[in-house]
Amino acid sequence: MSSENDKHVYRIEGFTCAHCAGTFEKNVKNLEGVVDAKVNFGASKVTVHGNTSIEDLEKAGAFENLKVRPEKEKSKDNTQEKVPFLQKHMTIMGALLFLAFGLLSQFINGEENLVTVLAFASSMAIGGYSLFKVGLMNLIRLQFDMKTLMTVAVIGAAIIGEWTEGAIVVILFAISEALERFSMDQARQSIRSLMDIAPSEALIKRNGQEMTVRVDDIEIGDIMIVKPGQKLAMDGVVVNGNSSINQAAITGESIPVEKHVDDEVFAGTLNEEGLLEVRVTKHVEDTTISKVIQLVEDAQAERAPSQAFVDRFAKYYTPAIIVVAALVAVLPPLLAGASWETWIYQGLAVLVVGCPCALVISTPVSIITAIGNAAKNGVLIKGGVYLEEAGTLKAIAFDKTGTLTKGVPVVTDFSVLNDTDEQGLLSIVTALESRSQHPLASAIVQKAEQEKAPYKAIEVTDFSSITGKGIKGVINDTTYYIGSPKLFEEWLAGGLPVEASGKVQTLQQQGKTAMMVGTNQAVLAVIAVADEVRSSSKEVISKLHDMGIENTIMLTGDNKETARAIGDQIGVTKVQAELMPEDKLTSIKEAREKFGKVAMIGDGVNDAPALAASTVGIAMGGAGTDTALETADVALMGDDLKKLPYTVKLSRRALTIIKQNISFSLGIKIAALLLVVPGWLTLWIAILADVGATLLVTANGLRLLRVKE
Template structure:
């Protein structure tokens, strides 16, 4: 399908997952369409082939669906209050009309009696008005022998009218219409977090182009345009600051509550708020490629990914519905055939079984929780890329952390520089900085910064034959001498004799202080020892304590640092295990063995050099997703801000979601089982059956929506 024309549309009006499935099938049958995929959670449909909005709305006419292209902005009503009032009347016209005729029928029942023509016509009108869309789909499904909830309801209502139960038939239709409206409302409520993300970025911006300032719609803004952002305004596009400085509130993207200082050459994102300064920003991305657009797209795609519990419900419903039809048929015929009981009584009981067996609450129980949780997470700066990862995060009992940039700030500094023997410190520092400037190792930046602070000129120094020695250090040739910078293992190989014992003691002392010791020298001897330390994040110890409080049994730090340095930092933070001196492939292998031991393990890293370990873990969690595309692509969960405190919130939200999903499934099945038991004494009625279904739907949706209230500081 990759080579075919693809178009994505937003859909308004889905009342249930079953209706979304019906719409998908109808669209697939349209002329020119080769395939279609409905994302019920995000209320979208992806169409492969050629079609248009009119054809799609025609396919969705059974549900009065409204369709629009994905990126088409909705025009805001000029009179919001009036529009909301009209919208309410229009949306609920069938329910209101059905209710009025039902009330008139009940009044006629009291005055004229049950068999009166006026009474029957009133109830029949109530059923037709409230259930015309139900019957339209139900009859179609019945002819195709497709049995879903609408088929069950249609058969039940037809049966009720045949045996003269007009009153209960009308009540069933009205309550089913209300139930569908509840499902529609609950899913809209669950999607509101994503809708709020869509609305935060302005639809136009002030642009300076060809020396002139003009207001331009975001769709028409070009890359390299300069956007002018005044204090108190939101940024409409992603870009790089080319003029001015200010503090930017990035809460909409990263969930950070504290504004971030931005100056020239810093990246800024659409949807963030310029709090105080005047900024000129060079636009770097089209509107559909901005960070907020990418986050929204990923979140909506995540909602289409079925969680294990949702997949279970779908499989269960596939067999559940035919089973209910079979049970209802047996209830209707066995007592009259075997015991000579009344046909009317037991046909009525069979119809009640059909109604109570309607799987509305069961079908909605999982999606409403998944969509709500993923939306809430996105609003708080955490991107969960699917229901499966949401559930797996809730089952974690062990979490592994990369050290650098995750538990530490990732900005190392030189703490000690000790020369050995008769060495010119400035000249040696020049050689060291020239070597390190060619290295990609994280510690190189600390050495370069040290040289810059000492005002040592190293950028023009000619360094020949530079090479990196994996896991050990670097080397390069300066004035016919090969210099080495690295760990003890490197110099054990380079020196004719082993590293002197007094240097061993020096290195061990530094490592016990949580520092990384680098040796500098040639094949003839060691000339200096450099100690570099990476500061621990202020939040790391608190996060580890909170994770242990949430029931995470083991927390482990994985690092390439030597054992002494790693152990010192591990003790400071409070992790349960430390694994040090690891090569990248060692981290991967350790994650695999850790997974075999604990079953489920998360890996938290920066999403770049930890990509293999992230991929091998049960749940890969990347730090600072807003700063790197790699993090968004490789991780299952991305903490959009560079804030580790989002991790306990994510675990807590996942566990709440898992609990609510289990509660919803158990309750929706339990209430039906309880209602079915009423068949034995013959107490089950149609209105009790539909009331049980409506009640269950209302309770599971309300329970799922509670996930919107989960906050980071709970």
């Protein structure tokens, strides 16, 4: 494989079908200077390893008249959307016109009349020009795809004098291709809408001057000015001003979020109120929205299990249809003396009905639509395989801190003992904790500032941390200790006072973390700190249970009493507490052995091993978190657990629709082929079955756009 420097990505315009994309990929691989190539049909992109030119790539796609441009280059014209309907489908309209003239001539002059034949032949030539160009080339190369089958069938129909049906088959096939192209464009539209979210330029302040700069030319450290009602063009940090920002485009949250100095903001979000000055922190290609678009497009190239099955099936299905068609055409005349013309016609009809258009498009249109819909709703699904796996989950494990809870501890109780001065003791405790790096220290500092307890002027000496148990320090010649009850059990000769021990037990039963404050002689106070449960956690767990996911597991490093209290409050079916990171990994492995398909949802950083070991790893708050975007299979872009039931619902709906599409595609083929037995299968019935199936499976797949929370 060539180095990354020899890797080039191009956007393609003009794909009509998945098989054509495969043909283009083979052609590109055969180009001089190309080491390898991979086409992403869903995103209309090709990744080329090696060196080649756009001209050579367009030659490789000449059979489809494909247009190629570098990935980062904007489309030079959007005329495709502005072309009038009649002009856009001029060949089909011309073919229909000649078909109508041929039918009229047939009614007046008869079927064998030269004018009639010429009219039908013209209709076939106009409507089937692109079909025949590719089909004949494939036939010469012995490459049998749907266009080869159609070409052989239409030419065969002309040879045996079935001009009317030959012309109808060509037109219906052209309509089928137009419908397929339209449906894929609709599925891709969700990705295009993401690309249009962020502005292409921004107002930048440099050297005291304001200027409008294209996003490609904006540098890290530039100050971006965002006025009310404007969208942010780049990711950054607020350095001046405050406002409410609508982040729906990134996180799916419909409620605007207040942003102040030092808060992170994202490209593509809408500034609703105040004037903001934002220091740019990322280049345009590294912004959150750019990464989301890139990951969504890459996800479309990942083969889902159902799509892999369809691809394998189609590989053997097309040659099998050719063999069946040949046997249908030859065996009855040879073995039973039947009419050669009749059974050759039946064989041609088998070729037409055997076209796997509907089957080939049944899965990708569903997956692309679902992944695009999820991205618009703040859920990043990184491949079709994860889309399908999420719909088959039997259990979901949750990291507690920051997932089921807010991850921000607050002081809930400050109970002094022995008539100690509460305000004075709070100041002493805060003076000590302000020197600590413990996660709970910030909660105590916040409590002191709310109570306006003076602590900054208090002098602390001999401050030290007691590993795993607490801290200590000397204030006014007295040594104070703050830590777990175990710390005081070791230090106090007479053990813990009954009153203090009772308070600790009560607080732990309430799901709170209890700490003690004291000296060598006595316990002075009991402090309780709790990580607040998210308001949505109980509702989400309840919804998952209603959806049939009966096993919900909470994993935490907290003590068992605290963990059990929070688990009961939220409603999870199982609580595993006092876990180290490696214990979480073991828990996931055990859950997979017991339940089969298990998801793990966490923050994507501390829980990386457990996320990787699960069937589907789901990261919370992916927006702005590179690690979450890179390590997880699914990322909930907002800090919103309510997206989880939506993700499961979308996955299940996608699975159902994929199964419906595959079953219907194969079922209608089998039903049409059975018409061969009594000799009822005709060319126009065959092509109608194919067009009808293609139309129905694409329309069915596009229903995934309507799935909401």
